[in-house]
Structures are given as C-alpha cells and as structure tokens.
Amino acid sequence: MRTHYCGHLNKSLAGQTVDLCGWVNRRRDLGGLIFIDMRDREGVVQVVIDPDMTEIFTLANQLRNEFCIRLTGEVRERPESQCNKDMATGEVEIYATGLEIINRSEALPLDFNQKNSEEQRLKYRYLDLRRPEMSDRIKLRAKASSFVRRFLDDNAFLDIETPVLTKATPEGARDYLVPSRVHKGKFYALPQSPQLFKQLLMMSGFDRYYQIVKCFRDEDLRADRQPEFTQIDIETSFMSADQVRATTEKMITEMWKELLNVDLGAFPVMSFEEAARRFGSDKPDLRNPLELVDVADILKDVEFQVFSAPANDPKGRVAVIRVPGGASLSRKQIDEYTKFVGIYGAKGLAWMKVNDRAAGFDGVQSPVAKFLNEEVVENLLERTQAESGDIILFGADSKRVVTEAMGALRLKLGEDLALTDKSAWKPLWVVDFPMFEENEDGSLSAMHHPFTSPLNLTPEELAANPADALSNAYDMVINGYEVGGGSVRIHNSAMQSTVFDILGISTEEQRLKFGFLLDALQFGTPPHAGLAFGLDRLVMLLCGTDNIRDVIAFPKTTAAACLLTDAPSLANPASLEELSIAVNIAKKKEQDQE
C-alpha cells in the first residue's frame, strides 16, 4: 500500500509521486491550507493539503490526531527559508493528491506532548509505543539482537534452543512453577538460565553454543529487574577464560561501534579484590573518579576507638574517600550522607575538611581532629593527595560494611556533585572472584553457581580451604552495570562432588537434583566455559535509559503485573481441577472463621 516510509523522504525524491501509510501526528490549519505531520515507524513528514483539491480538502478537514491514513502526493523541495532543520525530512513537503481515511481514532488517553504516569503508559502500552522515543528504543533492541546473532553466527556459534518447561534450577532465586496436568502433583520450573542444558550441549560436542533466551526469576523486583528477562547465553568447549573474554569483548566492542559509533577500547581486567578495595563494588563505575583509600595502617594507633578498633581487626576496614571541592558541603548535606551510609550499616560518617592544605593539621576542620595528631593528619592528607577545598570522608567498621557503604557513597557523591562523566564509556572485566560466600550461619554459598571451576586448585586443595578459594569466573561491567558474567565450568566429576559437598548438599540430594549432570561427567566431558549477557541491560545502556521497562515492549510492573492485559488473573476453576491443584487462600479464611 506504500511506496516509501514517511521518515525516508528527502530532496532526491523531489518531483516524484509517493504513496504513504501512517498516522496523523499533528494537524494545523494555516493560511487556508491544512498541514499534516504524517508519522510512520521511520519518522515524520509534512503534508500540505491545498483547498483547490476540493475532495481531499473536505476529507482532510475530518482528520484528527492518530487517524490512520493513506496518502498519495508529490514530493516537493521546500524553499530554503521554510526548511525545518529539526526534522530529518525537513527539506521536503508532500503536496497531497490523494487521501484515504483508513481508521479513525478517539482522543488518546495519553497526551504525547506531556509526561504521562507510568501506570497510564503501561495500560495503553500500544499507544505509548507510538512515541518515537519509545519506538526508537524497541528498534535499537532489534538491531542489537540482530547484531549479536550475526556476530555469533559468523564465529561458528550454533543457535540451539533449550526447554522452557524444565526442572528447578539451582541459581538460588525462586523458580516459577508450572503444574503438570499429565503428571498430577508434579511441576515444571521455568528456567532461571539454561545453565545445565548448555553444559550438556558441550558434552554433546556442539562446541560453540548461543541462544537469546527468556529466563525467569520470581524475585521481588527492582527498577532494573523483571520477572522475565532476556539473556544472550553463550557456551564454548576447549576455550580458556581468556579466549572467552576476548571473543565476547570483541562482540560488545563491535556492537558499540556499529550501533553507537563509539570505540570502547580494550577492557581493563581487574581482580574482585582490587574492585572492592578501590571502588567498594564488584561492578565499579569507572566514570566516577572517586576512590576508596585504605588508611588502617595510619589510624591503627590513634586513641579514637572508632578508627583504631577496626584498623586492628583482621575482619575490619578503615577507608576514606577524598572528594575534590567537597569542603563546600554543608552540615546538612553531610548529615544526609551520614543517613545514607546508615542504610548499609555504617554507624556514622566522620569527615575532615581541608581548608588550607599548606597549613597541615592547622588547616583541617573536623569533629574528629581532636583525636588525631599532626603526624596522622599529615599522613592522611598525603595518602589521599588532598588539596585545599577537599573533604575526606571516613568509613571504619567491618570490611563488609565499609566496602558496601563507602562504595555506595562513592556512587552517590559522583552523581550529586556531577563528578561522574556521563558522556564516557567505561567497560572492564572483573575476575578472580571468591568461590564461596559465607552465610550468617557460617555455611558457604556459591558466589556464581555450583558449576563454576575454582582457579588452579585440585579437589583436595579446594576441600582443604574453601573459604580462600578463588573461582575462574569473570563479569563484564560497563559504567557500573554488570552486563554479563560467566566462568570456566567444572568438567570433572570429583571436582563437582567436592563443590557440592562444600555447599552442604547431601549425596542423596546431589543424585536427586543433579544425578544427570554427575552421570554426564563420566563420559568424556570436554573442558568448557561460557558467559551470559543480560540483553535488557545492554540495551538500556545503548539507549541511555536507566529504566529497564523502557527497552521491553510489554514489561511488567515492579509488582510483576501486566497492566495492559491484566495478567496475572483468576483461573478457571475447571482448569485448576484438571491440574489437581487448589488455591488455598479462601480455605485459610474459612479455617480462621471456624
């Protein structure tokens, strides 16, 4: 029905007759003429309707915003003075010679000229997606997927589908369950990732696998989480961690180049330990120049217990952040930051303003200065390379609290004081993660997942000292977002059993949950390693938004509901009967009444 997209029209087509299909973006009546901004997925073009075209003009008089129309017209070059530089098609206009109203539109429940509530936008998602800002994001997402597929196809990766109706996976988050009708009382689980299937594919010999695949986590949601999310899932055999990183780094680098014309450069590789030490995070945002500086050695002998106790505790940490120009922070602002670090368990936020660096001890202003002597202060100023006008903020507590609180404070200061360079791209790899995290009860959990290989350890060495073991895992971080993570996997059944043992999974449970994996490891399993990217997050970064719902066509709310279709909803009682399940909310109420 069309010869061109509205958004593709330009001077080179002047004189040609074109057929267009699209929507009335805006109508203006001016000087006896009707002007229509006509929109389709590729853009907007201005149409002029001349009163001399009597029939068309009469019809055009009925046009309202969002009417769906078909239009025939001649492309005309605009005189220089009437060109619209803000519009891609601003050098031409279309002189209408034919018009058909395909479908009328009621007045929209959304106003495209102002900000609408997210609730309204989600309820009328199909209308919100008409906004070029939104449709551009969905188009960029399509381009991103397409780029990834071409890259991986060209690099001999095979796109292989894995099941959605499957068995509970051990990633740790809550599974979505699906009751089986055939096997009464049993349930499928929706996958949190195709982890075990992709490992099995390596055992089958496929060598290089990928899939862009939906994964599911029934977790309480945050702004950058959705109950269903999309993963670029990758697994390889016979490749080292370095090779996997090199291949996937190339993919991301070429993607940024092609889609944004941005050169990301080579990604630095940083150990987990360094990331925690310098940035208080396992996903440091390197656009932010602030760093945590350890000062326990300087403070371990001061009389001020708040500093000296953690400085002398092997599980403690004392670290400061020097904020350039921060001496101008008001008392109120400092109080707010104190409250902020409290969220992470910090009991206070000591500070020291550097009013005159040259004056040393006499040039600083700080409620804690009285506990410190000249030498300590001078050492602090030197260690942090402080200058006049800076502030130094102190964190002193357990390692965990200081790292988390100061890491979060670093990010907040970067935002608040506009220190973070929003125009920059700062990717990096974080490597050498601990194998295990200690739970409150002293037991260990896998930091990645229980199939991650330790770094250079035999099963015996690992069992002897699991708490200190590092894993051969790696995360890709861009601008403070973990966009991908992966590891070398265990390909040896003795090692796999050792890890399960350390995690406190009984032999019986190992057989029940992972018997097929332990079996599979008996039959010539190749060494394998992989990685998964969060496509939603990558596209968020590409689009420059921090709301994951902006890059998903039909997202759910943070309460995991779809406001458009009203899902989830009540089920037909007959269906539940067939599935042999019952909802037991009402029943509980009845019991309460009894």
Add this chain to the structure above:
Amino acid sequence: MRTHYCGHLNKSLAGQTVDLCGWVNRRRDLGGLIFIDMRDREGVVQVVIDPDMTEIFTLANQLRNEFCIRLTGEVRERPESQCNKDMATGEVEIYATGLEIINRSEALPLDFNQKNSEEQRLKYRYLDLRRPEMSDRIKLRAKASSFVRRFLDDNAFLDIETPVLTKATPEGARDYLVPSRVHKGKFYALPQSPQLFKQLLMMSGFDRYYQIVKCFRDEDLRADRQPEFTQIDIETSFMSADQVRATTEKMITEMWKELLNVDLGAFPVMSFEEAARRFGSDKPDLRNPLELVDVADILKDVEFQVFSAPANDPKGRVAVIRVPGGASLSRKQIDEYTKFVGIYGAKGLAWMKVNDRAAGFDGVQSPVAKFLNEEVVENLLERTQAESGDIILFGADSKRVVTEAMGALRLKLGEDLALTDKSAWKPLWVVDFPMFEENEDGSLSAMHHPFTSPLNLTPEELAANPADALSNAYDMVINGYEVGGGSVRIHNSAMQSTVFDILGISTEEQRLKFGFLLDALQFGTPPHAGLAFGLDRLVMLLCGTDNIRDVIAFPKTTAAACLLTDAPSLANPASLEELSIAVNIAKKKEQDQE
C-alpha cells in the same frame, strides 16, 4: 586449543601441523599401529599413532571410545589406494606427534552402532546428540533459524519480544498456568501464540514484526506435537493477504534453495473447498497422485440405499478413489482398509475391481455391482478414468465422514502402494477457509481464531449468514504438512464485536477477556495481516524425518516428560505454601477414605 576442526581437514593442508580437540569415535589396532577415528562437531578424521612415538603410543593404548582428547599431528595425504571415499576427510590422515587425554569415558549406555530405544536416547540425550545424524539435524536447525532471521531483517522486519508470562489466550487449546506469588490466587498463562501482542505491535505502528518464539499448548501429544514448540511469528501492516503470502513464500523458497539446493517453484493456491473435495484434507499432500472423485450425481438414483441416501442428502457425500493397479489388492488387504476408514466413522468400504476395462460392466468385480446397472458402472469408469487392473474404492456417508475417511485412506494407499513420490517437494497455499465450524450443539467456533477477518463481508452481512462466510485466512502446506498459517486480521471494532457475538461470547466476557483489544481498535488501528510458521515442522521437513523429537535438542516424551532431567517433578512444599496453592490429589484420597 585447536587450530582446525577434524571434519575440515583435507589435502590442501598436507604437510601442516594441526591441533585437534574431540572424541575417540573408534580405535583399531592394525599392523602394530593404532588408528583412531577422531570426531568433533564438523566430522571425523583418521589419526595414526606410530609405535616409534613411544610416549604417545603408550598413552594411546589407554584410549577407549568417547575419551575426550587433544591431539597434535601432521596432515598427510593418503596414497590413492588407501583413500576412503565414504569419508569427507578420507584423502588424508593425521600422523600424531602429541596426545593429551582430557577426560576419560566410561562405556556408554548407548551403542552408536545399533538402534537404541527412544527412552534410552532421551535419558542420555547428551550422548545421543553426539551421533552425527542427530548433531547434523541440530546444526541444520540453527542454519534454518539463522536464514529466517537474515531474510526478515533484510526485509525490514523488526524482531520484537513478547511476554511469556501473560494472560490466557483464546486459541482454544489448554493453557499452561503459572501461579503468581505476589498476586495470591492468580495465575499467568504461557502463550499459545503471541497473537494479540503482535496485533498490538501493529497498532503501535511497528509495521513489520517477527519473532522466533516458544509457544505452549497443554494438549495430549502426538508424534508431531510437543508441549512447547517454536513459532516463526510474523505480522505486517498495510499489506494484503497476497503480499504476505508472496513475502513468506519467497522466504521459504529461498530457504529450501539455500539449505537443500532445492527449487520449490511457485506455490499453487487452492481453495479449502477444492482441497477437501479433491484430496479430503485441508493440507493435501500433492506428492500423492490419488484423488477423491465425487460421484453422487451418478449414484443418486440407484436402489442401493448406502449410496443413494447420502447422494441425495445435501449434507451427504459420495466419493471414490481410483487406485491404479489396485485390482491386485487381496481380500485381506481390503478388509484392513475397511477397518482403517472405520476409525474416521465410515461404516464400510465398497470396492470395485476393474479386471477388463473394455468389457465395461462385465469386466468389473464388486460385491455391490449387483446393485448398479450398466450405465452407472460405465459412468463411474469414465468419471474415474479407470483402466484395467485398477480398483475403485467408495465412500458414502455424511460429507464430513467421507472427506475425512477417504482423505486418510488416500494417504495410506499412497504410502502402502508406494504411489507417493518421496523425492518430490509439493508446496501449496490453501485459502478461503470457512470463518466458522459448526459444533455438535449447533453453536459456531472460529476455524482459525476470533481475530481473523472475513473475506469481503460487512459486519451486517457476516451476522446475517455466518455459517457460509469465508475468512481471509491462508495456510502454507508442504508435502501434506501444514507448516504455516495466518490471516488478515480484523482492524475494526464493529467487526470484532460481531465475530465475538457470533461465537456466543457475552459482552461482559468480551470486556473481561479482550477489553484491551476492543479499546485498542478505537485508536486508528492499521489494516494488518500475518502468519506463523511451525519451525519444528519446517526443520523436520528439511531433515527428512517425521519425528519432531529428532529436531529438538531436549524434547519431551508424548507424556510431556523430560527423561533426562526428570521434569516435571515434585515441588518443595514451602514453595507451594508461598504460592498459596495446594496439590489436592492426596486430599481426595483422604476424603475417599472418610
């Protein structure tokens, strides 16, 4: 770890040293040497291990089938006499200079040299997928998906993801339900297709959408069905049915050309009515030369009620199949066919052998000949163009029974008598389907789905005579398989309401289930049309298998179970508690005991 794939080695590399990674496919000890057929995903190559290489030879002595190894060696051209023409790499062998055993293997539970039970194959799927026959299918599937994506990307289609956790869809099959933890007592449904979402995307203006997407139906399974299956889902705006068919036909034609080097030619277009009349099917296998021939007019005046009653009934049908050479069928064989048509409700299978065509009435042999006169028999012979040695088989019953029974019989005869040309490719389009099917209680169901547009009817005309309305729907059929189907959709709310009314969906139910669609139709909906292909079926055809499980990496059994991971399985009681649901099998038993 490798420089080449085993399967890629050839004469041009002679003299080069290569590194290979893979599996021991077979080991033979011959004339003091050890020969290893080494396998990776691209194929097999022969490796020779010379006893002079003492260390390697000792290690090689430990090798058993399916050990995972790394091998370094020199590519050597084989003397002409020792070339293996059956092997892609048969002109070379690798002279081993380095060997590493990466991982040992127990004896496999599958024997690759003989046929294993499907149960064993599914339980050890990761091993079964090592067989080149299986891995080739999975690789062809990856190529097929990749081809489709490139074709659609190049034709300006946008890959847009739609939700998996969504609302019950109206396709008619049973939905898989997913209990919500946040919204107690409510359920998501897994989509039977993204039908409504893709229509909404057209309303958003995306214009050309596609997705290769998992869909779900909780139905009793057949050989070519799976609970989760993959759809190539397509939707377009501003395109007619002809244009959608032309675009998708081009995609399939180019796919066959690229993947099989087969030219499918232009697809004939056949009406549903003609397909049912001539082939007794809405998905005729045109490789089979047999046709149904209507003979009610010839038989309407015979005294034999079995023929004349349906011949005179407007809802009846009398049709025959002439089987060339079928006069040689034995009485026993005919009895079996009689039993076979009984499955479809036919009460018998009258037959007439043509022993001597020239002798007319006297040349035929038939238990029903005595009820027919010379003229009738001559007319039958002429209408069917029977020749000596043929058999004519009769179906006389309701239209439905005759069409289904004779359609099925046609297929069975084609197979049994090797009349169906298995080497041929016979695609076609079936169009002009009825809008509605009549249920036993006289009510109407949508033949496609309730969003399908009728063919050239106003809402008023449709409401006046729904039973006779045709829809603007189309199916693509290849070799008797419906590989894709679609339609022009309703883009007008009056028409949509009319269809819902005809289907007996109350206004209240319309609002509850499809309120968002009816709302959306108010806001300038473009005309739109689409189609969905079953990827699994397409790949089945491409691979030349008729078992859908052969083209799915991790399929489920016909009882919807995964024998590999043992899904579905019992759920953790705490999880069910959190979801506020209970399994009520045990409860029922208890009640029975009370």
